[in-house]
Amino acid sequence: MFKFVTFVRSVPRSQFELLKTTTSTNATQKYSFSKTANCLSVNTAIKSSSELPKKCDVLIIGGGGFGSSSAYWLKKKAGNDLNVVVIEKDCTYTKASTPLSVGGLRQQFSFPENIQMSLYGAEFFEIVKDHLGDCELNFKPNGYLILASDSGATNLLSNAKTQKELGAQNVVLTPEKLKEIFPWINTEGVALGCYGLEKEGWFDPWALLMGFKNTAREHGANYVDGEVVEFGFEAKPEGQQMKKAVVKLTNGEKQSIDFEKCVIAAGACSGDVGKLAGLGNGEGLLSFALPVEPRKRFVYVFDCQGENAPGLKTPLTIDPNGTYFRRDGEGGNYLCGRSPECTCEPSVDDLEVDFSFFEEEIWPTLAHRVKAFESIKIRSSWAGFYEYNTFDENGIIGRHPYYQNLYIATGFSGHGIQQTPAVGRAISELILDGRFTTIDLTRLGFDRIVNNKPMPEVHIF
Incomplete structure (x- = not known):
């Protein structure tokens, strides 16, 4: 006879529930709570800006794993020659997929590109301090x-x-x-x-996220608390391109920022951001939505x-x-x-x-x-x-086929945390070099959605 006893703590395990109750009594401090270390500590390094610059070279929408990794790699490679701004609407990461994941690392996939990205993730973790400084992944x-x-x-x-x-x-x-x-x-x-x-094994995803974010900021990336609510466009000889984003800041004010290139790395909200860009609302290549939605x-x-x-x-x-x-x-x-x-x-x-x-x-x-x-x-x-890709449950990474200045990094459907080092590096390659120079991730691009060629994993959970 099975014996099942439910004992639920009055305070949920999530570090973010603790965060909310803590910051309600002292709103002047930001706290992070590591569920691995099970300890609360003041972490002023995670504070972001409430001021939005007028323009930037690269605008990254989403400051979670993929967004922060992309910011890190871009600034590490280009330094002061590239102005990178990251917009994150959930500045305490209360609902973000990255820190609420189980933090698994494995190479047991059927799709070669996923195996290669996870192998690189393992390589990155072995020398993580060379990349991210005092970052303990446990x-x-x-x-x-x-x-x-x-x-x-x-x-x-x-x-x-x-x-x-x-x-x-x-x-x-x-x-x-x-x-x-x-x-x-x-x-x-x-x-x-x-x-x-x-x-293979598991690690602290919160530590990895903070390592990417803090190091990206040390290299000069600008994090802004806010939510992108609208895009602006302009006509160019090569076709219509995205030009600016309207951001609703935490004080309710709306401001705009011009950009040369944009990266959608908004996790489970990426599909909604895609709609703002007209994906799924137009004709031709714009008739195809970004098929990413939240799954609890x-x-x-x-x-x-x-x-x-x-x-x-x-x-x-x-x-x-x-x-x-x-x-x-x-x-x-x-x-x-x-x-x-x-x-x-x-x-x-x-x-x-x-x-x-x-x-x-x-x-x-x-x-x-x-x-x-x-x-x-x-x-x-x-x-x-999960940032769930309803098309084939696999990641979407690469340049959009219509907007030549729009890049996508999302939809990994539960196995993305281990691949954040590889995905961020790949986005930096596309933006700085114009092509993948390490792992060829072409097959994971948006084109497979346009061509209706799903590439699901086989016997993978």
């Missing part, structure tokens, strides 16, 4: 373990082969080998498992003190049905989650957590796969938004 190199049923075994083998060919290190395990290495696992319904041996995902943290519970070196384990879990800290805590069926997507009007989804959909899988998980306690939880 990386846990425990790997990923992706399980496949009979129906998914062929795809898993094919994916593992592609990953190895590109330089990833993994091993495919039979049920017998899985049981030998991971004594806690019930292999019923499992045909094969792929275990990442190197450069829940993360639950539970305690298990049962016998034969997964140990400290346990990899992030993904069941054939998409349910995942991993250790959370060095106590008896674990975190877990799963994407719902597409017909059961939760409302995105808020970030409230649905505990019935855990009890009815996630916990039965956990208890089946790990006997020790038959008796657990929910300790905390949070919700965050």
